[in-house]
Amino acid sequence: MPELPEVETIRAGLDPHVRGAVIEKVVARRPDLRFALPKELTARLEGQRIVHLGRRAKYLLFELQTGATLLSHLGMTGNYRLEPRLAHGSPGFAPKKHDHLIFELRGAHGAFDLVYSDPRRFGYVDLVDPGGQSVHLAHLGPEPLGNEMNALALASAIAKRRGPIKTVLLDQTVIAGLGNIYVCEALWRAQISPLAIALELVRANGAPTVRLERLTAAIKHVLTDALAAGGSTLRDYRNAEGETGYFQHSFDVYGREGQSCRRQECAGTIVRQMQAGRSSFWCPRCQNH
DNA sequence: ACTTTGACCTGTGCGC
């Protein structure tokens, strides 16, 4: 489900609610998500205060007062929502089929529940000790919207990659946070074919080409635009307030197979093509520069 | 060493 703009939208929506709240109780309604839950997860969280909700790539990072971090990846269909806590019984609502984790929190304005729901269970959580480094974060590439992300950095990251640029950009060790939608959209904006061999976008002497400059700018712009729209909702994505994103209405290629290219002066038709098991959407007419 | 495929899960929509 969620790529960087969706995860960041969830983070921004939840942070004001969970910041400073104490985890009174954790209910794990099954022993595993994608992986087995961390040992003693509930005991290690109960009584802890959340000081900040952060994000790295597609991971949510609940930073606890002890210095420990609860890391959460949403997989394809993971989501968080807030529920009021009723006076008696806990949790104070009827959990739905795919509500797997329930965090009973107490904040400055009272008690409420933070519910993690994930139908496909591709998501997972991990608990990182104070001062520890998570194995999940260790090999991630740069944040696409960070200062460290530029054409030169991208050039060195893909300089030895012989695979198609579409697939390479989905590799989170190259750049962290892009998924299928935003890679397709960024390549369209940069007028680069998803089939282009990654290393061929880098000039022989290693300096970034015009195409990599365009690609870097396109990645930043599409993510920024998506963030401003609260992310994209295809099926079930909702922000912390239960609202859909609306960037899906601004897609230029994703899901637009058979429709006409939106670029001025281009009479092309969007095609869908499988690459490494994922659908790529692109315009063969204008994505060739 | 690098790239592609299949697997992990459940749900939905479409053609027959």
Place this chain on the structure above:
DNA sequence: TGCGCACAGGTCAAAG
């Protein structure tokens, strides 16, 4: 209405 299949925002281990 029901059935089977394709496909879905992601990643990982296995196979090529």
